[in-house]
Amino acid sequence: MIRGAVDRLDSEGAVGWLYGVDYQDPPLVRAFLHHEMIGETVADVYRNDLEQVGFGDGHCGFRITFNRPIDPTYLPFVTIRPENVDLLLPLPPVTDNYRDLINNVLFGYPAAARNRSVLGGLWTDRLDAPQLLAGRVAVGSCPADLQPPLQGLIRDGHVLLHNALAPNGVSARDVSAFQIATEAGAGNGQRTSALSTIASVLFREQVVRLLRALFDDHPVAYRFDLLSGDQAYGQASAVEDLPSPNECIALYIGNPKAPVRLDCVRDSHDLPEFGPTGLSRWTPKGANEAATFAMDAGRSIETLELDALDIALVGPGMMHRVVAEEDAPAFRAILAPRRITPRRFLRGNTTWSEVGHVSGARIRV
Template identity: 40%
Template sequence: MTIRGSIDELTPLAASGWAHDDRASEPILVQAMINGAVIGEAIADLNRPDLAAAGLGDGRCGFHIAFGAAIDPSQLAFVAVKPSRGDVELPRTNLTGYIDAFRAMRARHPGVGWSRSIFGGLWTDRVDARRRLAGRVAIGAISQENAGPLGRFIESGHVLLGGALAPAGFDIRMTEAVARLPAGPLSPRGSLDEADVLTALPGLLFRDAPLGLLRGAFDDNPLVCRAELMRGTTRFAQPSTAEPLPAPTECAALVTGIGEGQLLLDIVRDSHALPEFTPDGESRWLARGGATLALATAAAASTETIGLGADDLAVIGPGTLYRLRVPEGMTALVALATPNRQTPLRFLTGESGDFTIRHGSGAVLSL
């Protein structure tokens, strides 16, 4: 049997595509499967003029397989379509070809750790991250003090560093300067208030607790390449889409509240471990708008709410979905940190990177 074909569309309800056997006189039966269980089947006999024009018989080799029941979107990456009399899976078009390659590699080497993304990423996003953390602690590469927060970061995709900015975060003068500024990204070309706030940021963000966590997660000193003030209730977002980066999986958001009150941080639980691709075949690390949130909602994800005071700092991993609820009279500061080895894409095009403060620790603020 010589089979050619592909999966052209895949949704929680059905799979569509084409399959053609060069040696068969009749259309073939194709089956959709998850973990070896058949979830639907169909005869590949739908008319496809484009395939006829390509020389594939009379073109009647298309298929549409309706699943017996809707599947969880988180399982889309594991749907296989095969001829009923063979074991060869049909490849995918414009969907998850990367996953097909990874699936074969993982089947051959099941004990090897791997990243959850085709983009690679931080070691904290690997499936063997806990084992790697224990090894790093054992050889002294990560201190016992930082092992606890890093473990929580691995487990949940975020970590709250209570009191990390003590005694009081920004001083009164800086708090008043922040209150006078509009919401949005801080610019070094802005007002004197913006310049004052940016100058104060390294001393605030690069204190021992966040610096130790970021160094451990990044295997490098951190580079803060974006700082933004937010008020009111924000939409759900993830750090990996906040800034164009060569490696979107290598970043983290630092969040703190400025002023009197308590900033509320809503986290979509386990969103850092969502499947690589959305139902539309787009990597969750690059999805804009609500695509990734839609995937989380379809997967019946729940949220947890964390309260942050003026001396608390939350560190949020690249794929974690979050939103802020900022009370009136308070401002949220969100800073995007990447490893120092990263160069944001806008820096490479000459749009930014002309304002740089190097901290004594080796960390850098560059906007």
């Protein structure tokens, strides 16, 4: 059983507590405004009042500082929830007739400006994403030349950027850099040099502009993998433990030695969030269940083929697998907005290397 509440909520942040007898580590708590994550923290603050009533050792309080001041009129729309649990923590009473009006509108028009996922996510996860994209282009907040690839990502769950790495593509030096970045025993200097090389490959202008439009933020690469053989079906949200799992993109690069194949389960990014057992498909276990369901349901497969000049972006929720030769693996990077930080970095129990790029994009591994 999980129990908790928000004791104070204001424009700067929220204070409350979260306790569960099954938590082995302090749980992560996140704050959202209209499905956008505006703050996160770990519930490990000691509170004597909680210890006195038997909530463990009392280290279950939290204090979330929002990433920007929130207009007081929007506070009724702030939600606080623990990680990977469909549970809203009770908020202090707020009197606002406007909130009742909005709730009635959403009840009458369930498809209006809603996210497919309870957790929210990228704006492309909204039911009205095509209309929202058209509006962004019309008012000039999104360049018109980005509309076709963004439309493809919304419609298909993936987009293939042909010749994004032209004219030279992936070189032997780039391959070596990816290998160093995925080795646990690489030295700091060697790793930093390799990450700088990777940054110059990943963050081409075409790619960064598209990622910025997707994330509404600068992109950060948090994980690299070399994949070969016939991989199992999965999705980007289940690869890295992100506090907001469906705000991520899997980026794939082909190999100069041989083509790389991506098999995508058609329309799988439109599947319901929760499966038959109640697991969210944004989690690793739920993703496996969703992949099995899609295969049993006979979903068709769409195949993408990448060479050393191509980059593929696969959106959250799109179930796919990599097929590559052993001596010509696919290069994968998991990217998320700068406002999102993987849990393993938040815990502070590991060291990392970080490299910046002139575009504003970063690598942190």
